[in-house]
Amino acid sequence: MEPERGEAPPPPCPEPPVSPDALAFDDDEEDLEVFSKDASLAEANPFSPLIPTSPLSMINHYKFEDEPGLRDLFITVDDPESHITAIETFITYRVVTKTSRSEFDSSEYEVRRRYQDFLWLKSRLEEAHPTLIIPPLPEKFIMKGMVERFSEEFIETRRRALQKFLSRIADHPTLTFNEDFKIFLTAQAWELSSHKKQGPGLFSRMGQTVRAVASSVRGGVKNRPEIFMEMNDYMEIFTQKINLLDKISHRIYKEERDYFHEMKEYGPIHTLWSASEEDLVDSLKGVANCIDKCCKATEKRMTGLSENLLPVIHEYILYSDILMGVLKRRDQIQVELESKVDALSNKKAEKDLLREEIGKLEDKVECANNALKADWDRWKQTMRYDMKSAFTNVAESNLQYYEQCLASWESFLTSQTVDLHLEEDSEDRP
Structure with missing residues (x-):
């Protein structure tokens, strides 16, 4: 409780x-x-x-x-x-x-x-x-x-x-x-x-190192509970997917950044061109204005990626390493218990002393298992909420981006259509 x-x-x-x-x-x-x-x-x-x-x-x-x-x-x-x-x-x-x-x-x-x-x-x-x-x-x-x-x-x-x-x-x-x-x-x-x-003191640290080395020499855990095998399999797949997602997300961000810098140079060209084309002044300035608005929308979308998506993905890359380490530490506790059980069955030491140590280790394993299972459920629920929130934010950001860009170009097209009709009307007049 x-x-x-x-x-x-x-x-x-x-x-x-x-x-x-x-x-x-x-x-x-x-x-x-x-x-x-x-x-x-x-x-x-x-x-x-x-x-x-x-x-x-x-x-x-x-x-x-x-x-x-x-x-x-x-x-x-x-x-x-x-x-x-x-x-x-x-x-x-x-x-x-x-x-x-x-x-x-x-x-x-x-x-x-x-x-x-x-x-x-x-x-x-x-x-x-x-x-x-x-x-x-x-x-x-x-x-x-x-x-x-x-x-x-x-x-x-x-x-x-x-x-x-x-x-x-x-x-x-x-x-x-x-x-x-x-x-x-x-x-x-x-x-x-x-x-x-x-x-921790020197002898305590030495004891930890000795136990870690002994565990590696004895080999891995023999009878890992199925639930922790499933956790390990889940984390291996999760690590692979989250790293791939991180790689693709950074590539998208880089391409978006390159596009943004090129677009910043693209707009002013139309403004400079309008200075030498009297008949196209309004059209060229209108295009430059649309590009400028799209440029600002792109910058806002980049900010959304850098603030809402990339850090969440990276945090869970770090979490994947942490969880693999936690699973290994749980296994080390079980390996120590199994080694004592093997020693008891082989009668390598005093049985009463071994039984007492085994009892303590069984308590440790049970506590470790319960702690990890509770934290695992909590972590998965939080991870799913975080990922859903991040992807929802990116989706909303993309919708706003395309709506802003579309509105800019539609406004430009409407203005050009009106100008064409005015020119046609003036030409039809005697």
Whole structure:
């Protein structure tokens, strides 16, 4: 049973630690990201507040007073600020939290966070909840030619992505009560730095590595439940399709951009031509005006693609990697259980001790299975809503584009028809 908002969650199921390789990130390397934007939807998410909201509505402009009965945690990421030191340049963002939860000491917090802090939070969530689907963060690297490092576009793109990341966590029924998430939202910079140093110890990390190596040596899981085999098959197909869709969408965007730049040069030519053709002045200027309107409509459609479609597709490319990792971590838990069962059957160790370990591992596997199945259903529902919203927005944008272009050319044709009739009437007069 999920905890009521404002109440402390029940004690979590024991979950195994995650290999540091899966959680490691480079603290020294300044981060860059793939071009990604999103825009807000006017309509509300029809799903429960426990379901993560659409990526098209992740720019959280909710006020604390809005929907008090439905939400009790509101997070806003804004006010990017550049910091230049002797050894690095980085951006921090203001994170404002408003809440009515009893476990918070205050109703409002304001802290500043840099990208590395978000990476730390993501790694801590993965470590604490290895079989839950942790929302993706934008990558460290930027696609060549898309945006420049520290440009206004880059900073705004990152801000929106970080806003989306925190909003998804806040809307998750389990992650929202994570203690590290609370610390991230409330601790000042020096307090967070102190807390970040309290990570897993050397021996703990070594133990995780040894278990990961042992699992790979023993081979894969022997008796994976059918539901997780179906999940794995689904994700393989989904990954293939979403990557293909991303590739085609970017190609369409590039072709649209090239068409836009050519059309911007095409219109002025008619205007220049009209200066030397007295009899065609009105017609040439009319064509130039139509091209200009079509050019503006094309630019608007490009913005719709870059804000409503491309970021949604890219986010789910990141999600596909996350889900494959979650499935592998679930398998690792089952592999460890199966190895203990094999040891018991082969009498390689003390039976009583093995039975106790097997009991604990069975509990871990059951908790991992239940957590993943619940998150899987939630993720699929959200994904379908996000994709439907993105495609609907693109369809509406295309309709508006063609209607605007058609109206421009129809208006031009009507004006030319009227002019022809006037000329004919003047010629028929004696």
